[in-house]
Amino acid sequence: MSASGEHCGSQHCITCGDDGVPMTVVRVDLDRGLALCAGEDGARASVEIALVDPVLPGDTLLVHAGTALVRLGEAA
Amino acid sequence: MRFVDEFRDPELGRALSGEILSLVEPGRHYKLMEVCGGHTHSIYKYGIDDLLPANVELVHGPGCPVCVIPMGRVDDGIAIAHQDGVIFTCFGDMMRVPGSSGSLLDAKAAGADIRMVYSPLDALRIAKHNPERQVVFFAIGFETTAPSTALTLKRARAEHLPNFSVMCSHVTIVPPVRALLESPDLRLDGFIGPGHVSTVVGARPFEFIPADYGRPVVISGFEPLDILQSIEMILRQLAAGRCEVENQYKRVVPYEGNLRALEVMAEVFELRPHFEWRGLGFISHSGLKLTEAYAELDAEARFSVPGVRVADPKACQCGEVLKGVIKPWECKVFGTACTPERPIGTCMVSSEGACAAYYNFGRFAREREVV
Numbered sequence: 481m482s483a484s485g486e487h488c489g490s491q492h493c494i495t496c497g498d499d500g501v502p503m504t505v506v507r508v509d510l511d512r513g514l515a516l517c518a519g520e521d522g523a524r525a526s527v528e529i530a531l532v533d534p535v536l537p538g539d540t541l542l543v544h545a546g547t548a549l550v551r552l553g554e555a556a
Numbered sequence: 557m558r559f560v561d562e563f564r565d566p567e568l569g570r571a572l573s574g575e576i577l578s579l580v581e582p583g584r585h586y587k588l589m590e591v592c593g594g595h596t597h598s599i600y601k602y603g604i605d606d607l608l609p610a611n612v613e614l615v616h617g618p619g620c621p622v623c624v625i626p627m628g629r630v631d632d633g634i635a636i637a638h639q640d641g642v643i644f645t646c647f648g649d650m651m652r653v654p655g656s657s658g659s660l661l662d663a664k665a666a667g668a669d670i671r672m673v674y675s676p677l678d679a680l681r682i683a684k685h686n687p688e689r690q691v692v693f694f695a696i697g698f699e700t701t702a703p704s705t706a707l708t709l710k711r712a713r714a715e716h717l718p719n720f721s722v723m724c725s726h727v728t729i730v731p732p733v734r735a736l737l738e739s740p741d742l743r744l745d746g747f748i749g750p751g752h753v754s755t756v757v758g759a760r761p762f763e764f765i766p767a768d769y770g771r772p773v774v775i776s777g778f779e780p781l782d783i784l785q786s787i788e789m790i791l792r793q794l795a796a797g798r799c800e801v802e803n804q805y806k807r808v809v810p811y812e813g814n815l816r817a818l819e820v821m822a823e824v825f826e827l828r829p830h831f832e833w834r835g836l837g838f839i840s841h842s843g844l845k846l847t848e849a850y851a852e853l854d855a856e857a858r859f860s861v862p863g864v865r866v867a868d869p870k871a872c873q874c875g876e877v878l879k880g881v882i883k884p885w886e887c888k889v890f891g892t893a894c895t896p897e898r899p900i901g902t903c904m905v906s907s908e909g910a911c912a913a914y915y916n917f918g919r920f921a922r923e924r925e926v927v
Contacts, residue, residue, distance in 0.1 A: 500594070500700065500752040500778070528677060528707050531816045542755065542808060545647075545697070546675020547704035549817065550755045550808055 502552060503527060505539045515548070517541060563779030564602075572784040573607040579791040586612045587743065588790055589880055591733060592750035593620030593908025594778050600913040602780040608787065615742070615880035618732045618836060619750055621697040622649045622906035623878060626834045627866040629725050630655030633694050636723065636859045637668040643686060645679040646694035648672045649906040654899060656866045660694075676708035676722070683712070683720040692855045693722045699756040702726045702844060703817040706824035709850055721855040724845050726825065729753050730761050731842035732833060737769045741881050746790040748783065749775035751805045756821075758813025759801050766799040777805040824850055832865060834902055835875025874901035877910050884911040891915055 503517035541548035637644035664670040683691035772793040776786035831843025894900040903909035
């Protein structure tokens with residue numbers, strides 16, 4: 481996963497997996513339980529969606545260490 | 557970007573700063589701890605402490621996943637990485653954490669096959685592509701990264717991958733917070749609760765803080781307005797004599813957490829009787845290990861490790877920084893012998909570490925008006 485944009489400036493380690501990054505779902509691969517997602521800077525990554533599925537293209541997910549923890553805008 | 561830009565509005569920031577000023581009692585000193593390293597990073601990055609009255613002090617807590625890993629665990633990882641046929645994988649920050657005789661990065665330079673990954677799924681992919689090698693993932697972090705490791709272990713077991721294992725060093729957030737509250741060193745008035753950990757565990761695990769210790773908790777987002785509003789909410793509770801768990805980060809954190817994540821963690825992990833935290837010592841029931849059902853994927857059972865406790869370097873005061881007893885710049889080696897390029901202590905390694913955050917954003921002097 482590429483932590484993107486604001487989360488990934490010169491003062492921030494680009495390699496830290498423990499960084500929550502909002503990413504937008506581009507395509508869903510139901511067979512593998514993964515979604516192709518794009519970060520703020522357009523960088524794409526495969527994201528585990530077992531904890532938030534079903535998801536649809538266009539949804540924004542909060543992704544930690546390659547796993548989506550929550551769909552943004554839904555918590556209550 | 558949506559969910560980001562609207563939480564950085566300077567006008568609203570100034571208004572919140574004014575609210576905070578109106579809530580503090582002159583002459584009273586407020587000590588608020590941000591538990592999470594992500595908050596520490598944001599506070600320094602956006603200069604949030606400069607928007608607060610001088611008698612509101614932010615104390616940096618132990619919530620940086622890299623900073624709390626003791627030297628002995630790094631040595632154990634290096635010992636595995638040096639074994640024949642092993643590909644050792646970990647998050648990038650972890651590679652720079654010093655062990656007793658160098659870091660994983662030093663071990664890589666010495667010839668060990670150590671690879672940086674962004675997620676445990678990347679490590680699993682490496683295992684599939686290298687069936688003749690043993691691939692080990694060094695799993696660190698709180699309840700934010702633990703579900704990711706748990707899901708990866710489930711995949712590894714379902715796919716019968718014989719060459720994948722995990723060195724589990726996951727920790728949980730509540731025990732160190734309780735340890736800090738029991739510490740006679742520190743008197744805190746309230747807590748800025750961890751945002752992303754709470755997306756998994758929810759707000760309920762923090763209810764003991766007001767119930768048992770009489771301190772307010774506000775679970776907070778990571779943008780500047782989130783943190784300012786959370787401070788305002790804590791001060792409003794204190795001013796009104798209230799004491800409860802409030803959720804400022806409702807757009808992300810459900811009060812009950814993510815039940816699916818909690819289920820998968822309960823299936824894959826169980827609590828260790830005790831776990832050593834850098835600077836904090838051994839804390840009961842604060843670390844995770846694999847359950848019996850996943851024991852065959854436990855790297856510490858598959859490979860021999862020294863498992864020796866290593867004392868922190870004498871010059872390093874990470875323990876006091878992690879407990880909020882001293883500020884980063886009060887450490888004897890801060891910015892001289894210990895820098896982000898050549899860290900002695902873990903707090904200088906990760907961008908979420910209090911020392912690195914303070915060092916990177918150049919806050920070497922400040923003067924504020926006392927209210």
